[in-house]
Amino acid sequence: MTTTKTNATLLVLAGGLGSRYKGKKQVDPMGPSGECLMEYSIYDAKNAGFDQLVLIINDYFNQETKDHFQAIADKVGIKLDFVIQALDSLLPEKHKNRLENRVKPWGTGHAILTAKDVIKNPFVVINADDYYNRKAFEKAYQLINSGQINEHQYGMVAYPLSATLSDNGSVSRGVCTIESGLLKKVVEHTNISEENGKIIHTDDAGNKTELAPDTQVSMNFWILDTSVFQVLETEFDQFLTNLSSEKAELFIPFVIDDMIHNEGLKVVVESSQDKWFGVTYPEDKDFVIKSVQEMVDNGYYPASLW
Numbered sequence: 001m002t003t004t005k006t007n008a009t010l011l012v013l014a015g016g017l018g019s020r021y022k023g024k025k026q027v028d029p030m031g032p033s034g035e036c037l038m039e040y041s042i043y044d045a046k047n048a049g050f051d052q053l054v055l056i057i058n059d060y061f062n063q064e065t066k067d068h069f070q071a072i073a074d075k076v077g078i079k080l081d082f083v084i085q086a087l088d089s090l091l092p093e094k095h096k097n098r099l100e101n102r103v104k105p106w107g108t109g110h111a112i113l114t115a116k117d118v119i120k121n122p123f124v125v126i127n128a129d130d131y132y133n134r135k136a137f138e139k140a141y142q143l144i145n146s147g148q149i150n151e152h153q154y155g156m157v158a159y160p161l162s163a164t165l166s167d168n169g170s171v172s173r174g175v176c177t178i179e180s181g182l183l184k185k186v187v188e189h190t191n192i193s194e195e196n197g198k199i200i201h202t203d204d205a206g207n208k209t210e211l212a213p214d215t216q217v218s219m220n221f222w223i224l225d226t227s228v229f230q231v232l233e234t235e236f237d238q239f240l241t242n243l244s245s246e247k248a249e250l251f252i253p254f255v256i257d258d259m260i261h262n263e264g265l266k267v268v269v270e271s272s273q274d275k276w277f278g279v280t281y282p283e284d285k286d287f288v289i290k291s292v293q294e295m296v297d298n299g300y301y302p303a304s305l306w
Contacts, residue, residue: 006145007121009052010045010137012038013111013220014061014128015085027065028285031292033304037131037279040292042072043305044134045124049141052079054118055128056111058086072306081118089114090233095240107249108220109232109239116229122149125222125252131288132157132221133274140223143268153266154256155223156183159276162213165194168283170202174218174253175211176269183260183267186218186253216271218253219278223268231259 014027027036042053053073055061066082073080087099087106090113105111112125122144126132136157143155158176165171170193177185191202192211199211232255239250259265277291278284295301 005049006147007052008050008141008144009054009119009121009123010042010050011054011056011112011115011119011123011125012041012128013056013108013125014038015056015058015105015111027061028279030279030285030288031301031305032296035292035305036128037288037292038126038128039072039305040131040301041126041128041137042078043301044132044137045141046076046078047134048137049145050078050124050137052081052119052121052123054081054083054115054123056083056085056114058084058105075306081115083115083118085111085114090116090236092237092240095237098240098243101246104247104249106236106239108252109250109255110236112224112252113229113232113236116226116232119226119229122223122225125220125224127220127278129280130219130221130276130278131291132219132276133272135274136221136270136272139270139272140221143223143270148268149223149225151225151227152264153268154225154228155268155270156218156256157221157223157270157272158216159219159272160213161192161199161211161215161217163276164217164219164278165192165199166278166280166284167194167287168281169193171280174220174251176216176218178216178269178271181269183256183269185260186257188251188253216269219276220252222252222256228255228259231255231263 030037124140143149170191172190173192174186175189189201201209235255277288296303
């Protein structure tokens with residue numbers, strides 16, 4: 001009996017400015033053989049069954065770095081596409097005036113939209129500077145391969161809030177409301193930090209709210225269908241029309257939340273209890289390097305991925 005294998009794409013968001021990190025954290029070496037963090041995600045995704053890799057990049061991705069990832073893709077037999085997220089990428093003509101004084105990218109929603117011409121099958125979205133664990137990719141591929149990801153149902157992998165904090169400053173997280181395994185609401189919370197043993201969210205007005213350690217949060221591990229691109233085009237246009245700040249961004253959780261409430265979208269949630277870590281601040285790097293080395297020492301990854 002022949003088992004049918006579904007094509008699946010890994011979309012890596014590697015084009016952010018990393019203002020708090022103050023460096024090129026997406027390609028900083030973290031592994032014992034010089035691997036950057038997203039190489040572990042690429043390794044895990046390929047082993048789980050993904051056969052296309054799309055890297056959303058910006059100008060810091062020089063030719064040497066591109067050649068490095070192309071060599072990896074050629075070696076493991078995975079299709080690779082580079083997509084540049086520029087400020088004017090897919091920007092409607094009527095909104096060209098919005099480019100004045102704009103430095104910051106338009107956000108994760110726009111980043112995903114820029115890949116619409118190269119992705120033709122269900123896909124996973126991840127951040128380049130987060131480590132998600134291989135089981136997340138295995139769960140995602142199972143959902144895709146079993147036909148559960150379509151225009152009516154997407155997916156995500158959620159993590160407990162307590163496992164996603166940084167010791168070196170506040171973080172932003174998409175706080176999830178989940179009922180019967182389905183995402184009911186996701187609200188982006190900026191400025192979450194630990195204070196006196198408690199997890200506190202401080203809003204723009206300075207009001208503080210305590211959050212439970214086991215609160216499920218989005219780390220931008222989304223499992224999407226290509227139908228999202230049409231929605232993103234509409235949402236990006238509306239975002240630009242209503243733009244009120246030069247730093248405002250179109251976050252993908254906002255778009256998903258809107259689809260849940262206005263279009264009846266279902267989002268299946270896979271809750272992960274596995275190790276997560278990421279690089280938000282320069283001081284996070286030592287912890288990440290140590291964590292990767294521990295997994296190599298325990299045989300979870302080879303000393304050299306490629």
